[in-house]
Amino acid sequence: MNRLSLAGTELDYFHICAFFNSRDEEYAVLGPYYKEGADQGEKNLHIVDPAMESEHRVRLEAAGMDTAHCEACGQLEVLRWEQAYLDENGRFDKQRMLDAVDQLTGAGLAAGYSRVRIMGDMGWVFEDIPGAAEILEYEAEVNEVLSRNRQPAVCVYDIAKLSGAMMMDLLRTHPLTLIGGVVQENPFYTPSHDMLKELRARAAA
Amino acid sequence: MLLPESDKAACTAASLEAERGMRDLLGLLALSALWQGRDGATVMEQMLSAVERLVPIRFAYAQARLLDGEQPTLTARVAGAPLSQEACLAWQDSTRSWSRTVNVGRAADLFSRTPIGDMQISRMEMGVSTLQGTVWFGSDRPGFPTTTELAILRAATSLAATAIQAAKIAHERNQANQAKDEFLAMLGHELRNPLAPIRMGASLLLRDGVTPEQVKKTGLILERQVGHITGLVDSLLDVSRLATGAVVLSESEVDMKEVVRDAFEQISPLIHAKSHQMALSLPEEDAPVFGDRNRLVQVVANLLNNAARYTSAGGYIALDLALVGQQVSICVSDNGIGIEAAMLTRVFELFTQAKRSADRSEGGLGVGLALARQLVELHGGTLQARSQGLGHGAQFEVRLQRRLVRAPVAPPCVPLHARAPAPACQPGMNILVVDDNRDGADTLAEMLQLLGHEVRVCYHPRDALLVAADVPAQVYLLDIGLPEMDGYELARRLKRQLGDRRHTLVALTGYGQADDLRKAREAGFDQHCVKPISLEKLQAILSQAGH
Numbered sequence: 001m002n003r004l005s006l007a008g009t010e011l012d013y014f015h016i017c018a019f020f021n022s023r024d025e026e027y028a029v030l031g032p033y034y035k036e037g038a039d040q041g042e043k044n045l046h047i048v049d050p051a052m053e054s055e056h057r058v059r060l061e062a063a064g065m066d067t068a069h070c071e072a073c074g075q076l077e078v079l080r081w082e083q084a085y086l087d088e089n090g091r092f093d094k095q096r097m098l099d100a101v102d103q104l105t106g107a108g109l110a111a112g113y114s115r116v117r118i119m120g121d122m123g124w125v126f127e128d129i130p131g132a133a134e135i136l137e138y139e140a141e142v143n144e145v146l147s148r149n150r151q152p153a154v155c156v157y158d159i160a161k162l163s164g165a166m167m168m169d170l171l172r173t174h175p176l177t178l179i180g181g182v183v184q185e186n187p188f189y190t191p192s193h194d195m196l197k198e199l200r201a202r203a204a205a
Numbered sequence: 206m207l208l209p210e211s212d213k214a215a216c217t218a219a220s221l222e223a224e225r226g227m228r229d230l231l232g233l234l235a236l237s238a239l240w241q242g243r244d245g246a247t248v249m250e251q252m253l254s255a256v257e258r259l260v261p262i263r264f265a266y267a268q269a270r271l272l273d274g275e276q277p278t279l280t281a282r283v284a285g286a287p288l289s290q291e292a293c294l295a296w297q298d299s300t301r302s303w304s305r306t307v308n309v310g311r312a313a314d315l316f317s318r319t320p321i322g323d324m325q326i327s328r329m330e331m332g333v334s335t336l337q338g339t340v341w342f343g344s345d346r347p348g349f350p351t352t353t354e355l356a357i358l359r360a361a362t363s364l365a366a367t368a369i370q371a372a373k374i375a376h377e378r379n380q381a382n383q384a385k386d387e388f389l390a391m392l393g394h395e396l397r398n399p400l401a402p403i404r405m406g407a408s409l410l411l412r413d414g415v416t417p418e419q420v421k422k423t424g425l426i427l428e429r430q431v432g433h434i435t436g437l438v439d440s441l442l443d444v445s446r447l448a449t450g451a452v453v454l455s456e457s458e459v460d461m462k463e464v465v466r467d468a469f470e471q472i473s474p475l476i477h478a479k480s481h482q483m484a485l486s487l488p489e490e491d492a493p494v495f496g497d498r499n500r501l502v503q504v505v506a507n508l509l510n511n512a513a514r515y516t517s518a519g520g521y522i523a524l525d526l527a528l529v530g531q532q533v534s535i536c537v538s539d540n541g542i543g544i545e546a547a548m549l550t551r552v553f554e555l556f557t558q559a560k561r562s563a564d565r566s567e568g569g570l571g572v573g574l575a576l577a578r579q580l581v582e583l584h585g586g587t588l589q590a591r592s593q594g595l596g597h598g599a600q601f602e603v604r605l606q607r608r609l610v611r612a613p614v615a616p617p618c619v620p621l622h623a624r625a626p627a628p629a630c631q632p633g634m635n636i637l638v639v640d641d642n643r644d645g646a647d648t649l650a651e652m653l654q655l656l657g658h659e660v661r662v663c664y665h666p667r668d669a670l671l672v673a674a675d676v677p678a679q680v681y682l683l684d685i686g687l688p689e690m691d692g693y694e695l696a697r698r699l700k701r702q703l704g705d706r707r708h709t710l711v712a713l714t715g716y717g718q719a720d721d722l723r724k725a726r727e728a729g730f731d732q733h734c735v736k737p738i739s740l741e742k743l744q745a746i747l748s749q750a751g752h
Binding site: 019021159162163164165167168169171172177179180186187188190 | 238
């Protein structure tokens with residue numbers, strides 16, 4: 001299996017919660033991770049804020065990726081939020097997204113890629129999106145999908161938008177964190193079934 | 206010994222809770238990394254909100270001083286939602302009855318009254334005392350908080366206290382940087398103002414056909430503007446000297462009535478230029494203090510200058526000198542733009558004064574009040590500002606102890622070796638000027654030649670040693686920052702070379718700190734002069750050298 005490293009840390013697969021203070025910091029840390037995948041003939045699948053779509057490509061170029069070539073051969077796929085997280089009505093459908101991730105990281109790999117590196121910009125969670133409240137359940141459940149298919153996914157959050165409670169919940173749903181450019185195992189991670197139980201109890205209260 | 210099944214179950218539950226508590230504590234630790242660069246209010250809000258996910262609380266209420274000098278900030282969350290400031294105020298009264306709530310050693314549940322009903326309340330201090338702030342967490346559950354919950358609440362509060370402290374330091378650093386940037390911009394502006402007429406005057410003098418009247422008029426302009434720049438530089442050097450404690454007072458008995466008159470005379474051109482009315486009130490009797498006359502004049506002049514600048518044209522300025530018990534009071538009042546309450550405490554800080562006047566139409570470096578206060582404090586006195594707010598004028602009062610006679614202290618030796626006062630300068634002296642700044646050396650030489658002296662110029666210290674060996678001079682005017690060897694070394698070598706031959710060594714330098722004077726003295730200089738040197742001073746030095 002090819003090398004899989006993020007911020008200098010080598011791993012087999014992961015579901016990582018990456019917190020950043022700025023776009024510059026984000027791309028300084030993730031740029032090499034994307035390029036490593038491209039250099040090894042893997043697929044990069046990025047789900048971005050539609051307002052950032054072209055800037056995202058510019059920043060990938062700056063990180064050393066030939067985006068035109070990678071997109072032409074399918075090695076790079078840049079999707080907007082409404083092409084992945086949101087359905088045709090602009091709603092977040094947890095199950096639909098879980099199925100999509102399962103397809104992309106499981107059966108979809110038959111397209112010839114040894115690995116698909118998923119990055120999701122989670123900025124939409126803080127917008128007025130129907131169904132966004134299901135995000136924590138999604139983050140908890142997607143662990144099982146990624147573990148089963150042994151594929152990496154990075155959820156990118158802007159620290160400035162997070163409340164303390166949201167930070168706590170996100171930390172509990174990701175087995176790994178990336179804070180200040182450092183990857184760490186998250187001792188606060190709560191197994192999916194426990195987390196889902198708590199979330200449902202919270203919703204019922 | 207085997208445990209009964211019920212005890213086994215209890216042990217397992219306790220172990221699970223301990224494990225979960227440990228896990229939650231570790232989760233909390235991640236928060237501090239996410240707080241980097243956040244302000245104190247955000248840290249507090251996030252901490253209270255994070256705790257809700259770990260401990261079943263009904264409310265959290267915090268009262269913390271997020272920035273020095275500001276009132277404590279109230280932050281509260283009730284049932285998972287933030288409270289408005291108005292609602293926080295409604296809770297503030299309740300906290301008084303909670304103040305003695307303790308967490309440890311409580312024999313039984315103790316509920317306290319809150320706006321949302323009776324609660325078990327846990328109180329946490331931020332930092333090591335109540336000075337930084339207090340956080341109260343409340344729950345309606347009997348037995349709150351458990352030991353694990355208490356540990357989490359304590360850890361969360363401590364983390365937030367540290368992060369708030371870091372945010373406070375970052376805020377102060379940013380403010381200082383901003384003040385420095387504003388000051389540099391202001392300094393650039395202030396230096397450009399006199400440079401414009403100097404440049405224009407120089408161009409005028411270079412033109413063909415310039416008349417003697419024009420030369421004289423331009424010369425006066427140049428002299429005035431150089432005086433202005435020198436004043437700015439002197440203020441900056443004073444700031445530096447005071448900051449490093451390098452100011453030495455030349456103390457003697459001083460009558461503050463004379464100080465006030467001198468200061469008024471200094472500032473009167475500005476007062477007249479702005480058509481201010483000035484009322485001077487002096488007591489019949491003397492107002493003696495023990496201090497440095499020049500520095501005290503500087504203090505009063507700064508206060509008058511400040512009043513004149515921050516008062517619109519045609520304003521009213523009063524200076525009252527009075528004897529109050531064992532003190533002398535000097536009070537400068539104006540009916541100018543005034544000072545807002547928040548600014549009153551900061552008006553004496555360096556570089557912050559500029560904020561008083563948005564357009565800075567009156568110019569100045571904004572260091573005058575800071576200098577004045579530091580000088581007054583150096584005299585053991587106080588300087589205070591009062592104002593009823595913007596548009597209501599301002600009042601600055603100096604209080605100094607009335608004369609307490611002490612043994613007079615000798616003035617600092619700028620002439621490095623005391624000599625009797627000299628009569629007028631005699632022409633025809635042999636002078637060697639050494640300066641690697643050719644323009645500086647040449648203009649000085651020309652001026653000395655105009656005064657009737659024989660002048661030679663060297664731009665390099667090596668040349669100076671050769672020239673002096675060939676035909677020794679009577680007076681050596683040496684720059685200090687020279688290539689290859691500095692002016693101190695050149696002075697030492699010249700002294701060795703000249704032996705018993707009569708000579709005067711004068712250091713002409715941009716360095717005017719006490720340490721520079723000491724180095725000059727040790728190197729054998731007879732005089733130490735800070736550039737730019739005035740014609741009068743130069744003539745006085747040459748007069749001394751000629752006798």
